[in-house]
Amino acid sequence: MIFEGFSQGDSLLHKSDTRVKLVGAMALTLVISLCQSFFTGLAGLVVGLILLFLSRLDLNQVLIRMLVVNSFIGLLWLTLPLTYPGDMISFGSIVLSKQGIELVALITIKTNGIILFFITLLATSTVADLGHGLERLRLPTKLCLLLLFSYRYIFVVNQEYQRLVRAAKLRCFCPRTNLHTYRTYGHLFGMTLVKSWNRTERVGQAMLLRGFHGRFYTLNEQVMGKGDLIFLIIILIIVIGLVGLEFLFT
Amino acid sequence: MTQLPLIKLQDVSYTYSGATKPILDKINFTLHEKQHLGLIGSNGCGKTTFFHIIMGLLKPDSGMLFFKGNEMRNAQHFKKLRQEIGLLFQDADDQLFSPTVLEDVAFGLLNLGVGPVKARQIAIQTLGDLGLAELEKRITHQLSGGEKKLVSLATILAMQPKVLLLDEPTNNLDSTTRARLIKILTELDIAYVIISHDRDFLAETSQKVLTMTQGRVTE
Ligand SMILES: Nc1ncnc2c1ncn2[C@@H]1O[C@H](COP(=O)(O)OP(=O)(O)O)[C@@H](O)[C@H]1O
Ligand SMILES: [Mg+2]
Numbered sequence A: 001m002i003f004e005g006f007s008q009g010d011s012l013l014h015k016s017d018t019r020v021k022l023v024g025a026m027a028l029t030l031v032i033s034l035c036q037s038f039f040t041g042l043a044g045l046v047v048g049l050i051l052l053f054l055s056r057l058d059l060n061q062v063l064i065r066m067l068v069v070n071s072f073i074g075l076l077w078l079t080l081p082l083t084y085p086g087d088m089i090s091f092g093s094i095v096l097s098k099q100g101i102e103l104v105a106l107i108t109i110k111t112n113g114i115i116l117f118f119i120t121l122l123a124t125s126t127v128a129d130l131g132h133g134l135e136r137l138r139l140p141t142k143l144c145l146l147l148l149f150s151y152r153y154i155f156v157v158n159q160e161y162q163r164l165v166r167a168a169k170l171r172c173f174c175p176r177t178n179l180h181t182y183r184t185y186g187h188l189f190g191m192t193l194v195k196s197w198n199r200t201e202r203v204g205q206a207m208l209l210r211g212f213h214g215r216f217y218t219l220n221e222q223v224m225g226k227g228d229l230i231f232l233i234i235i236l237i238i239v240i241g242l243v244g245l246e247f248l249f250t
Numbered sequence B: 001m002t003q004l005p006l007i008k009l010q011d012v013s014y015t016y017s018g019a020t021k022p023i024l025d026k027i028n029f030t031l032h033e034k035q036h037l038g039l040i041g042s043n044g045c046g047k048t049t050f051f052h053i054i055m056g057l058l059k060p061d062s063g064m065l066f067f068k069g070n071e072m073r074n075a076q077h078f079k080k081l082r083q084e085i086g087l088l089f090q091d092a093d094d095q096l097f098s099p100t101v102l103e104d105v106a107f108g109l110l111n112l113g114v115g116p117v118k119a120r121q122i123a124i125q126t127l128g129d130l131g132l133a134e135l136e137k138r139i140t141h142q143l144s145g146g147e148k149k150l151v152s153l154a155t156i157l158a159m160q161p162k163v164l165l166l167d168e169p170t171n172n173l174d175s176t177t178r179a180r181l182i183k184i185l186t187e188l189d190i191a192y193v194i195i196s197h198d199r200d201f202l203a204e205t206s207q208k209v210l211t212m213t214q215g216r217v218t219e
Helices: A018-034 A038-055 A059-083 A098-122 A127-136 A141-170 A179-209 A226-249 B047-054 B075-084 B101-111 B116-129 B145-157 B175-187 B199-205
Strands: A088-091 A094-097 B007-014 B024-031 B036-041 B062-067 B085-088 B163-167 B191-195 B208-213 B216-218
Touching (some): A018 A038, A018 A098, A018 A127, A018 A226, A038 A098, A038 A226, A059 A094, A059 A098, A094 A098, A127 A141, A141 A179, B007 B047, B024 B047, B024 B216, B036 B047, B036 B199, B047 B163, B062 B075, B075 B085, B085 B145, B101 B116, B145 B175, B175 B199, B191 B199
Parallel strands (some): B036 B191, B085 B163, B163 B191
Antiparallel strands (some): A088 A094, B007 B024, B007 B062
16 A cells, blocks of 8 residues: 655645645635536636646556546446436437436536545645644644544554454455354454554553654644745635636526 | 662562552662663563553552652653653554654654754754665655664664663564664663563673563563
8 A cells, every 4th residue: 555656746736835735625625516517617627637737746647546536437427327317318229318417427527626636735745744734724633643643553453454364364264154254353353453452552652752742743844935825815716716607607 | 889870670569450460579670871781581571561660651559760860750750751761662663653754753852842953954863873864755654674673763762862771672673684783782872771582682782681580680
């Protein structure tokens, strides 16, 4: 598992203040996810593409991610046009719903726009920076620590679970639909939980020994520069523009 | 010797709740300035517990603990003690919790109130001293076992402690990393205590090896 593939770079977006990017991503996503009109959706997609251009990320990598998400949307293309009620258009023996097609098209445009916002605005920061950014946006410290630690230890917990599964397999455990299987999985999950709990205790101690007192400091102190402020204002103007577009066309 | 010992334990006992026998039974122990000690003992005999008592993670049932001649009684005392004694945990994954190596090495410094610029500088310096400079930007959970161990040592050394307590540092280390660790330790001019089952390792790094049996430490 390798995360944070997009977080390294020196583009405008990589260098901007995480708080600006968080606020921008939240505002843009909110507008696009709620909009009903094609034009707003398309405009959002264009904004996403401009951001992608600015972020100078590896386009192949981005395309792979987009494909993964769009494969889910592909399922919608298979089902919604056939099942959604509305005006029927028939192609030989296949009858499609006009509204159904419109709906899936809108969903596709909106989803891709939002993914682009996330990739360009959020994935260009490390999870650590996002955690710090959220904290400095006055989100409760506990929630931010939760984010940082979940990210750090999800791998360790996963490894611990895999180790237990391997141990079970080596003793010829083979999952079937029977009580023995359910009980074994119960034990595996239970044991993972207990081990994780013990680990949190030890990690807590390790932090205490190094002087932790409830607050994380960051090495990358970010100061909101003039450029960040301008960036924020531009994004907010775009958001307002999108809202205007939405009201114009519905 | 007229100099006060760095660490002194006097008749310290400890029993885990639910256990019938004390795991540490009136233990006496002293560590002097620049002394390099080894500690050996069977599995589960209480070595890790002993370290946790010194660090104030566990509170003894009876007995006294002195650091530089002052008795350690409350959280405030231990806070000072922890700035000067570094404990290397048995499992490096417990020790490395920051996303990147550099952030983890700087963590303790930032907590002590060192500014980010200075903390970064000391962290880079410490990694460089241990020959780990190229790991600086790496993600902690993607390091190999040996690298994790050496980086956790760096996280502690960065805080410039007076004493190091190392809990089974050679577990799962290949011979190259083990040799590297020996070199690092012998070049340190601070006091340390090493728990290990590896007698050869202790012979190379310690001036004296103590044994722990039945809740006591003996020579
Ligand atoms: N939190 C705990 N509660 C109860 N017993 C414990 C706890 N931690 C350790 N022990 C017991 O105390 C004994 C000593 O543990 P430890 O100090 O880790 O031994 P060592 O490090 O020498 O192998 C072990 O038998 C262990 O089962
Ligand atoms: Mg132990």
